[in-house]
Amino acid sequence: MPQFLDTNDPGFADEFADLLTRKRESDADVDAAVQEIIAEVVARGDAALIEMTARWDRLELTPETLAFSKAEIDAACAEVPAAERAALELAAERIRAYHSRQMPEDRRWTDLSGAELGWRWSAVSAAGLYVPGGLASYPSSVLMNAIPARVAGVERLVICAPTPGGRVNPLVLLAARLAGVDTVYRVGGAQAVAALAFGTETIEPVDKITGPGNAFVAAAKRRVFGKVGIDMIAGPSEVLILADAANDPDWLALDLLAQAEHDASAQSILITPDAGFGRAVAAAVERRLETLERRAIAGASWRDHGAIVTVADWDEAVALANRIAPEHLEICAAEAEALAERVRHAGAIFIGALTPEAIxxxxxxxxxxLPTARSARFSSGLSVLDFLKRTTLARMTPAALRAIGPAAETLARSEGLEAHGLSVSARLARLNAEMAG
Amino acid sequence: MPQFLDTNDPGFADEFADLLTRKRESDADVDAAVQEIIAEVVARGDAALIEMTARWDRLELTPETLAFSKAEIDAACAEVPAAERAALELAAERIRAYHSRQMPEDRRWTDLSGAELGWRWSAVSAAGLYVPGGLASYPSSVLMNAIPARVAGVERLVICAPTPGGRVNPLVLLAARLAGVDTVYRVGGAQAVAALAFGTETIEPVDKITGPGNAFVAAAKRRVFGKVGIDMIAGPSEVLILADAANDPDWLALDLLAQAEHDASAQSILITPDAGFGRAVAAAVERRLETLERRAIAGASWRDHGAIVTVADWDEAVALANRIAPEHLEICAAEAEALAERVRHAGAIFIGALTPEAIxxxxxxxxxxLPTARSARFSSGLSVLDFLKRTTLARMTPAALRAIGPAAETLARSEGLEAHGLSVSARLARLNAEMAG
Known part of the structure; x- marks a missing residue:
């Protein structure tokens, strides 16, 4: 059974605060181990990668077999059934169309002082995507990471993915090919992140690393942040559903379970103004759980972290949603559009009962x-902007320098930075002499 | 004397690589100390802040005096001479005008499947700016951090700034007022970052922390990253100048020194196709150094980290500039615009000899x-985007769900996520029954 909360209960504020701040993941302290792994890769390059892959992935590699060959990828792609290939192609096309609209524009203008100002966007030269192995090896995530990079114009795009025992999901390789990934290395863990950040004899360093991973991968990303760019430190996934009683409890039960089946530390929360509807959804969850393949994982997540919150009205629901700042927000209510406008902190909003998060x-x-663990308060889902950076541009004309240069001199002097001021006044002196002469 | 390099020299590649990768800052290992400071602030709140401020800033505070009062700020603002006030006002106005153009647009469209897609931007609710004390307490940095936050629409904007011995730069308080900062706390160091991230009895937690600081502040920002958003880990500042022989060596000498006077670990590099002009600039630097107030700092920076590189042509210059990925790039050459277009990795470009970096x-x-230490390869200067986040929007119509739902089912099945697939198929079953009925 999940936790049942009601904003009317005297203990609600504390219970909700607890739900919000409760840690769903253990903080494995892997930082020291990760520091050592990174140092090893920096010191010994390929040899370190090969040793670690033999030890942890039970796979013997050579510098020549660190990357999948074209023939291996061809073979894997040929294995994928036509229906899966068509579905991946549709997904890739739709993701590309959405992200193409995110490309920002360069700007250049002249202001009233005569100064020419602006900015210009450009892509990072090289990006590396981390793709987890095993159960969490999702071809959809390959598309979601790689396509924005390609849309942004990244020139060299590589993947690192562990292949424990040599096993690989052929759909991952097909997704990499559809997304235009250049090279896929069969290396995982903190050592893969180190190789992407610092380079080895075989793996060229990249400028940006994205993609989810376990505690070792997360700790390694945090460590190399600054040397390269990283996307975010992903936590367990979560969904919040706002729903009125006009919904089919079974649909929402499946949506809650779709989140719960990811991971025992995932979190599914339903907020509804109708307590009876909330109980109906809870009952539907129990019925569905009985037959679900992943019922052990989904059941644990729902029992330990799931919650159904009864509110007095939508105002309360919106206020709670903004405090939760959910990664995924489904709004299944007659006033779904209006409610969507009032929720300010959410990674993604799915509007209306026909838009399950799985879409x-x-x-x-x-x-x-998308941002997890309340980080939608300050961060956004992955986008083409993660693979772009902006260069600001400024060009002074004589008129502009005469108009604004003296203020720069004044501020430089007030900050005690004499050469700053002189660099402006030397130019102003010449301009003034030219005007006088 | 700075280092003189020439791309023609046989040792150039190694010398340049060394210039690029040489560490200019010692890695003070303050992480353990910072971890303890954060834990103290989390455990004991205001009391910890007050004790640490007494110990390190020799300043006795109470919860009531943690923040500057309105009267104190009024008094400080009244102290600022009219010329400085006018210069700050001009700066604030120009920074606001530039950053206002950065506000991105919301988008919403219907695609061919009938799916309604889009995104919406919103501001973080609260942001905290760190303003260093002492020599590096720059009112200009207050404007540069606070104005983009206000333009973005941040509701609550606070500053933490150490005031060693109780001393404060009145221009900092005036800049805070001009930029619309709500509260200024006289707390600095890792403890200020901890208070902003976790909150105390007096200081409410924020969602985003920006601003430069010493090694303790940088380590604390890295530690709280994820709990709150941070801007970047700033390193020592740097300038690269590309210049032809038609320039006044004295102007460029002052530009190099303006960078060098910031900090002994700052770096100033000139790249020119004319070796004789390079020597003329070096001579001008020596002449200017003799009379500069901050000649000890500027001289150390120039001697230890400065460089003049002679290249065969602009192609070489552009290639080197892209490898350096400078924080600041000045281009003083007849073909300045064309060269600016070819440099892809730079935080800010100053085009033409009349645009010194000090402007x-x-x-x-x-x-x-701006991004330092080659991080312009993957990151951008501060902007309104740092105080905004994006929520993606999706709404399926019956037609859209029928068009793309089956592909979602297929991919869910291939990833072994049964409830994901069922959440789509339950809806499709109803739609199909309705069509049939």
Missing amino acids: GDYVGGPNHV | GDYVGGPNHV
């Missing part, structure tokens, strides 16, 4: 790499 | 908080 996970178009 | 530090309009 967004695969084929909707928006990115499914 | 950009104060009154140009673009932000002066």
Whole structure:
């Protein structure tokens, strides 16, 4: 059974605060181990990668077999059934169409002082995507990471993915090919992140690393942040559903379970103004759980982290949603559009009962790499902007320098930075002499 | 004397690589100390802040005096001479005008499947700016951090600034007022970052922390990253100048020194196709150094980290500039515009000999908080985007769900996520029954 809360209960504020701040993941302290792994890769390059891959992935590699060959990728792609290939192609096309609209524009203008100002966007030269192995090896995530990079114009795009025992999901390789990835290395863990950040004899360093991973990968990304760019430190996934009683409890039960089946530390929350509807959804969840393949995982998530919150009205629901700042927000209510406008902190909003989150996970178009653990308060899902950077531009004319240069001199002097001031006044002196002469 | 390099020299590649990768800052290992400071603030709140401020800033505070009062700020603002006030006002106005153009647009469209897609931008609710004390307490940096936050629409904007011995720069308080900062706390160091991230009895937590600081502040920002958003980990500042022989060596000498006077670990590099002009600039630097107030700092920076590189042509210059990925790039050459277009990795470009970097530090309009230490390869200067986040929107119609839902089902099945697939198929079953009925 999940937790049942009601904003009317005297203990609600504390219970809700607890729900919000409760840690769903253990903080494995892997930082020291990760520091050592990074140092090893920096010191010994390929040799370190090969040793670690043999030890942890039980796979013997050579510098020549660190990357999948074209023939291996061809073979894997040929294995993929036509229906899966068509579905991946549709997903890739829709993700590309959505993200193409995100490309920002360069600007250049002349202001009243005569100064020419502006900015210009450009892509990072090289990006590396981390793709987890095993259960969490999702071809959809390959598309979601790689396509924005390609749309942005990244020139060299590589993947690192562990292949424990040599096993690989052929759909991952097909997704990499559809997304235009250049090279896929069969290396995982903190050592892969180190190789992407610092380079080895075989793996060229990249400028930006994105993609989810376990505690080792997360710690390694945090460590190399600054040397390269990283996307975010992903936590367990979560969904919040706002729903009125006009919905089919079974649909919402499936949506809650779709989140719960990811991971025992995932979190599914339903907020509804109708307590009876909330109980009906809870009952539907129990019925569905009985037959679900992943019932052990989904059941644990729902029991330990799930919640159904009864509110007095939508105002309360919106206020709670903004405090939760959910990664995924489904709004299944007559006033769904109006409610969507009032929720300010959410990674992605799915509007209306016909938009289950699973659509967004695969084929909707928006990115499914989204801020978790309340970080939608200050961050956004992955986008082409993550693979771009902006250079600001400024060009002074004589008129502009005469208009604004003296203020720069004044401020430089007030900050005690004499050469700053002189660099302006030397130019102003010449301009003034030219005017006088 | 700075280092003289020539791309023609046989040792050039190694010398340049060394210039690029040489560490200019010692890595003070303050992480353990910072971890303890954060834990103290989390555990004991205001009491910890007050004790640490007494110990390190020799200043006795109470919860009531943690923040500057309105009267104190009024008094400080009244102290500022009219010329400084006018210069700050001009700077604020120009920075606001530039950053206002950065506000991105919301989008919403219907695609061919009938799916309604889009995104919406919103501001973080609260932001905290760190303003260093002592020599590096720059009112211009207050404007550069606070104005983009206000333009973005941040509701609550606070500053933490150490005031060693109780001393404060009145221009900092005036800049805070001009930029619309709500509260200024006289707390600094890692403890200020902890208070902003986790909150105390007096200081409410914020969602985003920006601003430069010493090694303790940088380590604390890295530690709280994820709990709150941070801007970047700033390193020592740097300038690269590309210049032809038609320039006045004295102007460029002052530009190199303006960078060098910031900090002994700052770096100033000149690249020119004319070796004789390079020597003339070096001589001008020596002449200017003799009389500069901050000659000890500027001289150390120039001697230890400065460089003059002679290239065969502009192609070489552009290639080197892209490898350096400078924070600031000045281009003083007849073909300045064309060269600016070819440099892809730079935080800010100052085009033409009449645009010294000092203009950009104060009154140009673009932000002066820029990526250092080659991070312009993957990151941008501070902007309104740092105080905004994007929520993606999706709404399926019956037609859209029928068009793309089956592909989602297929991919969910291939990833072994049954409830994901069922959440789509339950809806499709109803739609199909309705069509049939």
